[in-house]
Amino acid sequence: MPEPTDHAPAGRSPRAPRQPGTLRIGSIVGIDVLVTSSWFIVALLISLTFAPRIEQEVPGLGFWKYVAGFVFAVVLYLSVLLHEASHAVVAQRLGYGVTSITLHFLGGMTEIDGASRKPRHEFWIAVVGPLTSVAVGVAAGGLWLVLPDGLVRVAVGALAGANLVIGVLNLVPGLPLDGGRVLKSLVWGASGDQHRGTIVAGWGGRLTALALLAWPLVQEPLLGTKPTVVDLVLVFILGLFLWTGATAAMAHARIRQRLPALVARPLARRTLTVPADLPLAEAVRRAQDAQAGSIVTVAGDGTPLGIVSEAAVTAMPPERRPWVPVSTVARAMEEGLTLPATMAGEELILAISRRPADEYLLVEADGRIYGVLSTADVDRAFRENAAR
Structure with a gap:
């Protein structure tokens, strides 16, 4: 098919208007990196959560323990940025335009122009993110083994654990997680039907959301600890995110089924x-x-x-x-x-x-x-x- 007269070079796309409530902090390989206002909320929560651990390791820091906690939040989100950048770079290498990378309350999002053209494209763009997080976690874990006791070792250990969790959880086979896109690519490749792959992966996301929402009911019998209010709120937010994301993906798949008739x-x-x-x-x-x-x-x-x-x-x-x-x-x-x-x-x-x-x-x-x-x-x- 002939290209539009205003087509962008491979891997680049016309710069889209920045979404309200976002701040541009720089760019990676020509892609805008944005931060939403909600990121500052989660950075504050991470700082408050990590501060007691810092106080335990280095007593007497006072207010500086919160500053150190905020620095850890920044470093943690730099690893999230690395996760998203890997999606973006692979997408560019495969010829897709990438509009922006956005860091937000629940992690990050890479905005890629259009749907994947081939199952293998979908697979590699999706799987590289979790693999990057696992690699960062393993590298940080190796560094933790050789560092002396102290604040840096605590931070590196927490960074290793967080990235391993991010990598593994993102491989759960349900949309909108990366693992859902991997499942979609596999079903698409096996059946030849992209929309069927999306529907299957969407149901995977819905089942994951239901399992997550049911976790507080089995947490005490399995772990012997009662869920706290924070646990309940976090489970609700994540479950809602998964359910709405999966439902939206399934709705978009049904819409895309009708698009070929639009000429x-x-x-x-x-x-x-x-x-x-x-x-x-x-x-x-x-x-x-x-x-x-x-x-x-x-x-x-x-x-x-x-x-x-x-x-x-x-x-x-x-x-x-x-x-x-x-x-x-x-x-x-x-x-x-x-x-x-x-x-x-x-x-x-x-x-x-x-x-x-x-x-x-x-x-x-x-x-x-x-x-x-x-x-x-x-x-x-x-x-x-x-x-x-």
């Missing part, structure tokens, strides 16, 4: 090309005579200059239309407004989401104008497909 070419409106300085009233008259549903302004050599906005034409009073050029109600041909007429499915949705607009110019492989695609027509077609 740009049949949805295109017949297009009339006119000079940019033609009076708007005359351009509208010609479009009506030609039964064209859209107007594109062009240069003398036929190069597209802009797409006339239907909303802007409607808003223009009829008595003014003979006196204004059609270019005044046209949106200039910016990057992302030209799409291949053959574009379809998830690629089409992704292209529209990257560069939101009311209309897009569709072109053939040789550059000839095919027509104009209206976002309203895409939305209508999607709703009709969903209702079937």
Whole structure:
């Protein structure tokens, strides 16, 4: 399929607007690294939780024990960042665009453009994260064995344990965990059906959530300790996260099943090309005579200059239309407004989401104008497909 005229280099994608409540702290291999405001809450909780252990190891630190706890939280999240960066690097190597890496309350998230094209891509992008965490845990554990007693040894030991737990738990076969994506890739590879893989892995995530929510009921019989209020809150948050994430993944899979029927070419409106300085009233008259549903302004050599906005034409009073050029109600041909007429499915949705607009110019492989695609027509077609 021909690429859009505004395609990014392999492994890169157009920079998306930063989500509200996030702070950019830098970049890794050209990928923005963001931190949500919730991260500061969990960093404070880690600092408060780790402080008594520090006081036990090095008495008399006073307020500095909380500072040391915060430093440990930062180091711990640097290892989480390494986990997410491994996802991003492998995705880039396989040709996917990576928009950002975000650190948040429950860990991290790597935003990758589009769904995986092959089961093996899904497998390697997913599995590398937990393997990285396990490797960090093993390395930290080895360092812990040779360090002398002291605060640093305590911190390294906690870092080793945390990364081993993160790595192992992320391999649990249920979405939205990395292990769920591994399970999805295996089912996808065996059945040839990506959506079936998502549904199976989604149910794995739901069962994991139910098992987690049931843990406080069996904690005392198994371990001999009663669950605390903190245990109950944490279990509830994690269980809710797993259940909602798995449910959302299953819903998205059902939506993606309908996307292949969404093709740009049949949805295109017949297009009339006119000079940019033609009076708007005359351009509208010609479009009506030609039964064209859209107007594109062009240069003398036929190069597209802009797409006339239907909303802007409607808003223009009829008595003014003979006196204004059609270019005044046209949106200039910016990057992302030209799409291949053959574009379809998830690629089409992704292209529209990257560069939101009311209309897009569709072109053939040789550059000839095919027509104009209206976002309203895409939305209508999607709703009709969903209702079937």
